[in-house]
Amino acid sequence: MKTLFSLLLAVGLVAPVFADEVKVAVAANFSEPMKKIAADFEKDTGNKVAISSGATGAFYAQIRNGAPFEVFLAADDETPAKIEAEGLGVKGSRFTYAIGKLVLWSAKPGYVDAKGEILKKGGFEHLSLANPKTAPYGAAGVEVLKKLGLYDSLLPKIVQGENITQAQQFIASGNAELGFVALSQVWKDGVLTSGSAWIVPGSEYSPIRQDAILLTTAASKPAAEALLKYLKGDKARAVIKSYGYEF
Amino acid sequence: MLPDSQDWSAVWLTLKLAATVTILLLCIGTPVAWWLARTRSRLRPVFSALVAMPLVLPPTVLGFYLLLLMGPHGPVGYLTQHLGLGLLPFSFTGLVVGSTLYSMPFVVQPVQNAIEAIGNRSLEVAATLRASPWDTFWSVIVPLARPGMLTGAILGFSHTVGEFGVVLMIGGNIPNKTQLVSVQIFNHVEAMEYAQAHWLAGGMVVFAFLVLVILYTLNPQALRK
Numbered sequence: 001m002k003t004l005f006s007l008l009l010a011v012g013l014v015a016p017v018f019a020d021e022v023k024v025a026v027a028a029n030f031s032e033p034m035k036k037i038a039a040d041f042e043k044d045t046g047n048k049v050a051i052s053s054g055a056t057g058a059f060y061a062q063i064r065n066g067a068p069f070e071v072f073l074a075a076d077d078e079t080p081a082k083i084e085a086e087g088l089g090v091k092g093s094r095f096t097y098a099i100g101k102l103v104l105w106s107a108k109p110g111y112v113d114a115k116g117e118i119l120k121k122g123g124f125e126h127l128s129l130a131n132p133k134t135a136p137y138g139a140a141g142v143e144v145l146k147k148l149g150l151y152d153s154l155l156p157k158i159v160q161g162e163n164i165t166q167a168q169q170f171i172a173s174g175n176a177e178l179g180f181v182a183l184s185q186v187w188k189d190g191v192l193t194s195g196s197a198w199i200v201p202g203s204e205y206s207p208i209r210q211d212a213i214l215l216t217t218a219a220s221k222p223a224a225e226a227l228l229k230y231l232k233g234d235k236a237r238a239v240i241k242s243y244g245y246e247f
Numbered sequence: 248m249l250p251d252s253q254d255w256s257a258v259w260l261t262l263k264l265a266a267t268v269t270i271l272l273l274c275i276g277t278p279v280a281w282w283l284a285r286t287r288s289r290l291r292p293v294f295s296a297l298v299a300m301p302l303v304l305p306p307t308v309l310g311f312y313l314l315l316l317m318g319p320h321g322p323v324g325y326l327t328q329h330l331g332l333g334l335l336p337f338s339f340t341g342l343v344v345g346s347t348l349y350s351m352p353f354v355v356q357p358v359q360n361a362i363e364a365i366g367n368r369s370l371e372v373a374a375t376l377r378a379s380p381w382d383t384f385w386s387v388i389v390p391l392a393r394p395g396m397l398t399g400a401i402l403g404f405s406h407t408v409g410e411f412g413v414v415l416m417i418g419g420n421i422p423n424k425t426q427l428v429s430v431q432i433f434n435h436v437e438a439m440e441y442a443q444a445h446w447l448a449g450g451m452v453v454f455a456f457l458v459l460v461i462l463y464t465l466n467p468q469a470l471r472k
Binding site: 055057058060061125126128131133134158159160161162170173174175176 | 421
């Protein structure tokens with residue numbers, strides 16, 4: 001009997017009573033660090049994490065219409081606040097898990113200079129952004145362009161990705177020479193993973209506070225609460241930091 | 248909230264794309280359908296399969312490969328750059344190329360069925376009357392295959408109007424250039440502008456219904472296929 005049980009356990013047919021699966025909706029820019037954190041969390045607690053990544057606005061629409069997510073890691077602070085106000089999130093569970101940094105990035109080494117002068121010099125066909133209406137990093141990119149007084153002249157060159165990962169993919173495939181993405185997408189352990197970039201100074205755009213919230217679907221689920229607590233812990237923070245986020 | 252100017256330009260752009268693609272497909276698709284219907288080549292199953300691929304592939308697959316092929320590092324991208332045409336992604340021309348491939352089976356298959364239904368007899372009669380192949384094509388095949396061509400044109404047009412995946416992958420969501428109705432609906436939903444999303448989405452429902460009613464009125468056989 002015991003062997004049969006452990007066999008079933010091994011093939012995943014019977015879950016141990018203490019373990020649970022937490023369904024997490026993650027903003028696209030945070031999906032890489034979240035995968036790492038989730039793996040650590042699974043190892044440390046025995047709970048499982050199911051990650052869906054996408055655009056914050058799309059998740060909001062899905063959560064309002066009954067999507068079964070339990071934890072929401074947004075790319076902004078407005079959406080979680082709205083979710084809490086609408087009674088879809090657990091009151092008092094909201095906190096900032098990371099502050100994002102914007103970067104002007106090109107897949108070509110040496111293409112983007114350290115001060116972003118390339119934006120003024122021009123000579124490119126396409127500048128890629130995430131949809132500024134729905135993606136905070138897209139909105140931050142527009143803010144930077146407006147502050148530099150270049151928005152109107154560069155508007156015909158802007159191509160929009162549905163979310164920040166698609167914006168990056170347009171650049172990575174060479175279809176757009178450069179574009180604004182999240183630092184976390186091109187940054188690992190203090191260095192650029194590829195290409196060239198201008199890390200936009202924080203003074204050029206309003207801070208991208210990324211908030212997390214426990215959704216009411218998980219109100220009585222210890223594993224979901226544990227995951228949120230885990231996000232604030234040293235181990236998770238080290239991972240978050242290694243991707244270039246602040247707190 | 249009523250549709251804004253960006254919505255209307257998306258509607259106009261969608262209709263322009265669908266019309267362009269339909270005309271192109273009738274020009275390219277009819278000879279292809281003719282060949283597929285009449286050939287005895289052993290390669291026929293291979294070409295039939297190629298034409299039908301978009302029916303079974305997710306549009307994202309097509310969009311993904313088009314983006315790579317037409318991009319600056321892809322063979323098509325090299326060619327268009329050398330010809331001085333620039334790159335096709337993020338352009339209306341790029342959408343036309345993508346949609347033509349994607350909607351191809353919707354035009355070829357009805358036309359092919361219609362040509363196959365004509366049979367050999369009418370063609371043999373035409374031959375005995377010394378009609379050249381060109382003459383036969385215009386005075387026998389085209390008139391007899393007209394219902395199939397009409398079905399193909401309507402299906403090709405409406406399918407292009409409803410396209411989403413390919414456009415999302417290679418379009419870049421540029422107003423007046425690549426921002427189509429289907430993408431615009433998606434944008435409105437994501438931005439929580441549900442009223443505008445309803446205008447466009449509801450419009451699409453009405454459009455699809457009308458197109459099918461017209462199709463089945465003009466061409467009742469289509470029902471039985």
